[in-house]
Amino acid sequence: MPRMIAILGTGKMGEALLSGLVRAGRAADQIMVTTRRPDRAKALTETYGVRVVTNLEAAEQADALILAVKPQDMGTLLREIAPVVPSDKLVISVAAGITTDFVQARLGGPIPVVRVMSNTPVLVDEAMSVISAGAHAKEEHLKLTEDLLQPVGKVLRIPESQQDGATALSGSGPAYFFYLVEAMVDAGILLGMPRAAALDMVKQSIVGAAIMLRDSGEHPVILREAVTSPGGTTIAAIAELERHRVRAAFLDAIEAARDRSRELGGTNK
Numbered sequence: 001m002p003r004m005i006a007i008l009g010t011g012k013m014g015e016a017l018l019s020g021l022v023r024a025g026r027a028a029d030q031i032m033v034t035t036r037r038p039d040r041a042k043a044l045t046e047t048y049g050v051r052v053v054t055n056l057e058a059a060e061q062a063d064a065l066i067l068a069v070k071p072q073d074m075g076t077l078l079r080e081i082a083p084v085v086p087s088d089k090l091v092i093s094v095a096a097g098i099t100t101d102f103v104q105a106r107l108g109g110p111i112p113v114v115r116v117m118s119n120t121p122v123l124v125d126e127a128m129s130v131i132s133a134g135a136h137a138k139e140e141h142l143k144l145t146e147d148l149l150q151p152v153g154k155v156l157r158i159p160e161s162q163q164d165g166a167t168a169l170s171g172s173g174p175a176y177f178f179y180l181v182e183a184m185v186d187a188g189i190l191l192g193m194p195r196a197a198a199l200d201m202v203k204q205s206i207v208g209a210a211i212m213l214r215d216s217g218e219h220p221v222i223l224r225e226a227v228t229s230p231g232g233t234t235i236a237a238i239a240e241l242e243r244h245r246v247r248a249a250f251l252d253a254i255e256a257a258r259d260r261s262r263e264l265g266g267t268n269k
């Protein structure tokens with residue numbers, strides 16, 4: 001395990017990863033973070049007891065760097081730290097669309113870079129993190145990255161060519177489920193239910209369904225068929241979902257997210 005880890009750009013994702021590291025037992029004095037705003041720095045120190053440093057201090061002193069700025073800010077950050085990052089430092093990027101080649105080219109030298117796409121359920125130790133090695137990252141670097149991420153969820157190694165697709169599927173994935181919950185609660189309101197009761201019903205249904213899906217080992221089609229009685233209520237709803245081409249909308253939506261991830265990587269300078 002790297003002795004000192006630095007998170008550069010500690011916003012929503014950076015903080016989610018930070019909280020996971022702390023929950024997994026990493027001592028606060030083995031984590032450094034960087035931020036842009038002083039009020040954010042103060043809040044992170046107060047909540048986690050971690051040291052807030054400059055990007056240059058983090059890049060010099062930490063054994064592994066987790067880059068968690070927005071894709072649009074990655075070029076600027078890499079230009080700033082490039083002069084002080086030695087070629088044996090493990091650099092982990094969690095930014096959508098940013099390729100390992102992009103990071104390596106801006107840091108210069110044979111730097112081991114690992115690209116990660118995680119998601120916000122890292123906050124409840126249920127993240128889906130997919131990881132890919134850059135040209136100079138070896139088995140030991142993938143293993144170190146897995147060791148960092150395994151305490152906060154599931155980790156899968158994938159070819160980097162699939163990273164933009166994974167960003168669309170599991171990186172953004174939680175948002176699609178929250179969106180679905182919102183839509184179903186609205187349906188409850190339409191049927192005249194109080195908002196709080198509708199939210200309770202939908203929340204418990206999605207949690208129950210998610211746990212069944214994870215723990216039963218059954219295919220989702222089998223689980224859905226078990227709810228769908230001949231001539232019953234569920235098939236009446238599914239007929240409407242099909243009529244509105246909801247499945248096709250998901251295919252198009254996730255393809256659009258994949259394309260946007262590619263664009264974020266391509267347009268960044």
Ligand SMILES: NC(=O)C1=CN([C@@H]2O[C@H](COP(=O)(O)OP(=O)(O)OC[C@H]3O[C@@H](n4cnc5c(N)ncnc54)[C@H](OP(=O)(O)O)[C@@H]3O)[C@@H](O)[C@H]2O)C=CC1
Pocket residue numbers: 008009010011012013014034035036037040055068069070071073076077094095096117118119120171172
């Ligand atoms: N949110 C999500 O669900 C997921 C996000 N990601 C990826 O994680 C990354 C971060 O996203 P997210 O956490 O949502 O975004 P945020 O805007 O919440 O976090 C980015 C943080 O980086 C800070 N920052 C920007 N530039 C610098 C700099 N030069 N030095 C120090 N700090 C800097 C920002 O400061 P300031 O607030 O002042 O702008 C901000 O706090 C993105 O690349 C995204 O693609 C990946 C998976 C899921």
Ligand SMILES: O=C(O)[C@@H]1CCC=N1
Pocket residue numbers: 096167171172
């Ligand atoms: O929306 C985004 O760009 C980020 C990347 C994956 C999830 N959120």
